[in-house]
Amino acid sequence: MIARSAEAKPFIKMGDPYFKIKDTLRSQGILAFSSNYALYGDMSERVMTTLERRLPMVEVYSIDEAFADLTGLPEPLDQLGYSLRADVLKITGIPVGVGIASTKTLAKLANAAAKRWQRQTGGVVDIRDPERRDKLLKAMPVAEVWGVGRRMNEHLQAMSIKTAWELSNADPALLRKRFSVVMEKTARELRGINCLNMEAEAPPKQEICSSRAFGQRVYDLAELQQAVASYTTRAAEKLRGQQSLCKVIQVGIRTGLFNPSEEHFSRHMQVHLPYPTDDTRILIQTAVQGLERIYRVGPAYAKASVMLLGLCRRDQYTPDLFAPSQAVTSDRLMQTMDKINQRWGKNTLKSARLPAMPEWGMQRQLLSPSYTTRLDQLWTVRA
Known part of the structure; x- marks a missing residue:
């Protein structure tokens, strides 16, 4: 449970898993x-x-x-x-x-x-x-x-x-x-002493995290690679949105927290990039390499996370003369991909690693209609 109305708070603790409280919700007439x-x-x-x-x-x-x-x-x-x-x-x-x-x-x-x-x-x-x-x-x-x-x-x-x-x-x-x-x-x-100024624009984030719990337990490395690639793609979009570059990427995996019969396992690692980048392809490749080094056969994985660290502003980065530089074609490709996805919808153009309908995707059986963002789900009002 990640959010509660004032009426629901007396009956639900923040962070309670749905399967543990669904009977309480039903008995109190609380909708999830x-x-x-x-x-x-x-x-x-x-x-x-x-x-x-x-x-x-x-x-x-x-x-x-x-x-x-x-x-x-x-x-x-x-x-x-x-x-x-x-x-x-x-x-x-x-x-x-x-x-x-x-x-x-x-x-x-x-x-x-x-x-x-x-x-x-x-x-x-x-x-x-x-x-x-x-x-x-x-x-x-x-x-x-x-x-x-x-x-x-x-x-x-x-x-x-x-x-x-x-x-x-x-x-x-x-x-x-x-x-x-x-x-x-x-x-x-x-005391009334102003110490925090107004920000006309939100300052760029110092780190960007993308993380989701899986809809079902994942055992296979290939499926974990798909999930990590998906989360990295989303993080890279946010990175480019604030005109930043990434120097370090952290990838993590863990098992569930609430099932005592499952083996508990959690591990993460950081991988330093040879030069700051916002290229989704390079970030995915680096994240997957990190995943392969921490993956262990056997545990039932419940969640993966990707965090972009060591961020710097694109206009404040001075390339190393002796380091491999980010090709101009990379910038153009990322700009083109972002424009296509903004115009035609999320994941219109994406990495081949990302499946169309992943089995590990979030369970969203209780999803409310997209009343304001999809024409086929507009609110119907009857006179």
């Missing part, structure tokens, strides 16, 4: 759906486009989150929040929370409050006023603060820091010494 990435991406774009129409600067933080700079916009800003929320709901049918504050960390906390107390707040919380800000900080557990994960929460609890208010009043120098500059900035942001 397989991941539909095309639908999610399209709906996310619609939400962000709605915001960008009315706001001067929007930073898309993730598929379901965005920051906006409201500087200079007419007051009252909470009314703007209600209006934006209504627009998004009307255009996409998605209810959103709006948090308004002087820093990103406080805005995230206000957003969490807007969703937690939706009936009382109408889905909008403005904590620019210091008294309202401090009241919320005292009411919110420190685990709700942006960047405080499970382990960090345990460390902070051991320091008797249990609320966002207590974290905001902690010694920044001590937080930096015990943890990192990130936690120091978090505490300062909770």
